[in-house]
Amino acid sequence: MAGAESQNVTDYPNSNTIFMVWKLVDDPRLKEVFQQLCALVLNLNNSVFNRFPDSRASCVFGIGYNAWSMLRLPTPLPKELVSFEEIKGEKHTAVSTPGDLHFHLRADNKSIIFDMAIEISKLLSSIAESILEIHGFKYWDDRSILGFVDGTENPHNEDRDFFAKIGDEDPQYKGGSYLFTQKYLHNMNAWRSLSTEEQEKVIGRSKENDIEMSDDVKPANSHIALANIEGENGEELKIVRDNMPFGSPSTGEFGTYFISYANTFSTTKKMLTNMFIGNPPGNYDRILDFSTAVTGTLFFVPTRDMLDEFSG
Ligand code: HEM
Numbered sequence: 570m571a572g573a574e575s576q577n578v579t580d581y582p583n584s585n586t587i588f589m590v591w592k593l594v595d596d597p598r599l600k601e602v603f604q605q606l607c608a609l610v611l612n613l614n615n616s617v618f619n620r621f622p623d624s625r626a627s628c629v630f631g632i633g634y635n636a637w638s639m640l641r642l643p644t645p646l647p648k649e650l651v652s653f654e655e656i657k658g659e660k661h662t663a664v665s666t667p668g669d670l671h672f673h674l675r676a677d678n679k680s681i682i683f684d685m686a687i688e689i690s691k692l693l694s695s696i697a698e699s700i701l702e703i704h705g706f707k708y709w710d711d712r713s714i715l716g717f718v719d720g721t722e723n724p725h726n727e728d729r730d731f732f733a734k735i736g737d738e739d740p741q742y743k744g745g746s747y748l749f750t751q752k753y754l755h756n757m758n759a760w761r762s763l764s765t766e767e768q769e770k771v772i773g774r775s776k777e778n779d780i781e782m783s784d785d786v787k788p789a790n791s792h793i794a795l796a797n798i799e800g801e802n803g804e805e806l807k808i809v810r811d812n813m814p815f816g817s818p819s820t821g822e823f824g825t826y827f828i829s830y831a832n833t834f835s836t837t838k839k840m841l842t843n844m845f846i847g848n849p850p851g852n853y854d855r856i857l858d859f860s861t862a863v864t865g866t867l868f869f870v871p872t873r874d875m876l877d878e879f880s881g
Contacts, residue, residue: 705813
């Protein structure tokens with residue numbers, strides 16, 4: 570089971586993304602359809618690599634804690650696969666919401682992922698209910714809907730693999746990844762009422778040119794001051810993020826789908842604790858005064874080799 574060929578967790582952001590979350594229903598065909606699904610995910614990836622190599626298309630498939638036991642997948646579980654427990658600060662809460670299967674579909678050409686989503690949905694509709702579907706898009710030069718470039722301090726090269734994929738600490742699940750997602754809705758009226766200078770203090774970087782503020786200017790409650798964390802011995806702790814904006818100009822609903830891949834969930838959790846409880850407690854992330862987390866779910870992303878085994 571120690572297959573190390575990972576799914577495409579370290580791919581770079583592209584122009585179009587579809588996120589889907591499904592909830593399994595109790596059905597006698599559960600196991601059989603799940604096996605077919607694992608084979609389909611492998612097939613879809615192989616097919617698009619071959620047919621559209623320039624579109625950087627992929628489907629990354631994650632499985633939640635509840636689904637792992639419903640599907641009677643191998644034990645012991647991946648070491649840190651749990652049901653995410655909410656993190657409640659004085660003012661803001663990182664809520665925990667259900668989700669059994671997560672799909673992260675990426676491509677420069679939207680037609681590719683649209684058809685992938687159709688194939689997955691056709692198969693899943695007999696054993697699961699769709700509980701979330703978000704179509705994210707590349708907004709200008711990788712900006713979040715708040716207007717700031719998002720993704721700059723992501724790790725690259727070997728660091729990208731190291732921080733996104735489980736290593737020797739959990740040999741059975743080596744090459745897998747902890748996927749954490751949150752759907753955020755933004756209060757754009759409140760955000761737009763801030764001057765550019767005030768918005769920059771919320772993020773900790775300049776808006777137009779994406780330059781980090783120096784430590785003596787950067788507010789302690791800015792997003793990057795709280796999200797940038799170190800381990801006990803001063804070592805860097807990072808995750809690989811691929812947030813995507815989404816929105817509907819006519820209804821005024823705008824948001825960010827936060828998505829991260831990590832070799833250990835404890836890093837993501839520590840960032841969330843800093844943001845929601847604050848560091849020190851009470852000094853919470855100012856971005857949360859303009860952004861409400863409406864979902865929060867942890868998944869495990871098996872390797873391609875594990876998917877092959879699960880497919881029967
Ligand atoms: C940095 C946006 C939620 C972790 C950033 C940056 C932006 C941003 C604009 C600066 C550029 C960059 O380095 O990427 C957002 C938005 C969010 C959100 C719009 C949702 C409303 C989160 C969450 C986490 C997180 C939930 C962690 C659990 C980070 C990290 C950095 C960062 C680690 C880099 C910090 C550094 O080393 O400078 N984010 N973010 N973000 N964000 Fe977020």
